[in-house]
Amino acid sequence: MDWKKEIKIFIYLAGAFILFYNLPIGNQRFDGAIFEALELMKWYAQEHVILCLLPAFFIAGAIGIFVSQTSVMKYLGPNSNKTLAYGVGSVSGSILAVCSCTVLPLFSGIYLMGAGLGPAIAFLYSGPAINVLAIILSGKVLGVDIALARAIGAIVFAIVIGLIMAYIYRKEESAKMESAISIPDSDGQRPLWKTIIFFALLIGILIFSNWAKPDVNEGFWFIIFSLKWYITIFLALIFSVILIIWYKASWLKILISAVIVYISSIFFQNPSIPFGIGILGLTYITMTGNDELKHWFESTWTFAKQITPLLFAGVLFAGFMLGRPGHEGIIPSVWINDSVGGNSLLANLISSVVGAFMYFATLTEIPIIQGLMGAGMGKGPALALLLAGPALSLPSMLVIRSVIGTKKTIVYVLLVIIFSTIVGFLFGLT
Secondary structure (H helix, E strand, O other): OOHHHHHHHHHHHHHHHHHHHOOOOOOHHHHHHHHHHHHHHHHHHHHHHHHHHHHHHHHHHHHHHHOOHHHHHHHHOOOOOHHHHHHHHHHHHHHHOOOOOOHHHHHHHHHHOOOOHHHHHHHHHHHHHOOHHHHHHHHHHHOHHHHHHHHHHHHHHHHHHHHHHHHHOHHHHHHHHHHHOOOOOOOOOOOHHHHHHHHHHHHHHHHHHOOOOOOOOOOHHHHHHHOHHHHHHHHHHHHHHHHHHOOOOOHHHHHHHHHHHHHHHHHOOOOHHHHHHHHHHHHHHHHOOOHHHHHHHHHHHHHHHHHHHHHHHHHHHHHHHHOOOOOOOOOOHHHHHHHOEOOOHHHHHHHHHHHHHOOOOOOOHHHHHHHHHHOOEOHHHHHHHHHHOOOOOHHHHHHHHHHHOHHHHHHHHHHHHHHHHHHHHHHHHO
């Protein structure tokens, strides 16, 4: 008998017994935290899984199948032009304007395909942090100075943090560069313009289906919001035609899927349901299609299996600890409110740490910070929360760790927290 192994099993069992034996069931705060964890998980499942996460999985899977590794290494690899690589990484991330969880499959896709650590990190940070609509709304609600500082800070953070990560792990990046030498110089079977159109349509569907309502019912952004589903349907129709012509998908399966989606849109007011049925249709089409489409499905499913359990576990834990916006978890919100007043380094640090671990959906950080500032939060800690919060969350940390490892994840999180703290403190002095 292996006594070390048996003792370890006994310790696990004993620990689980002690934990469940002493669960403070009936304690109002503990019961409330459990409720908040489940409520946050319910909200996340309803608002983000179908419209955000599933399309992101398909995009990530497509990167692994339809984008040649040579192209990724050429534009984002460790040996690529630095200006081009970090420019592409930060700009492409900002175009998506997604939350910290939705960007993860896309980050995983480009990193595993050979993108350098620095450009991949720039993409990872810029996606949720550099959101044009969020920055405009920040200016209207929180003030032009905070919005401007957020925009400049996020752009600089994406590039600087990426450069620092690449420098710290330059030996590993050098090894990646050496392995890139042996990759055949091939751009795939299709012309680049076809691949660009393919991904532009997928990304367009992701962006417009998640287009958030602005704070006023007028202007350009509201017009886009009011037309979002018409634009999404138009893009989906073009994408369906491309699947048939370029990727040899079954026109009959696509037609049947489109009819079912249309019928479901008549019977269900919630647009997530027909959208989800459309995702199921795409799943069936790729599962039962030719070899190329099957490989796309397999790649997508690989990302879904890897990322989904970690995200769900992270959302539950974040809800238990910090609750939902406007609701308390196990940590009393008064502790946070009392800790972020003024403009001390400690206040900015606490704001950065709380922002890094709490989950913010796109645009939800603005009313939260508005409420905190009304309760006495300084403008420095407010900026620190804006720079750290949307870009990070506990669920995203768990997934990032599974992609780049524990050490790199810790360094990345610390860099975001440190830079957010320093910039927030300096901004608060103005």
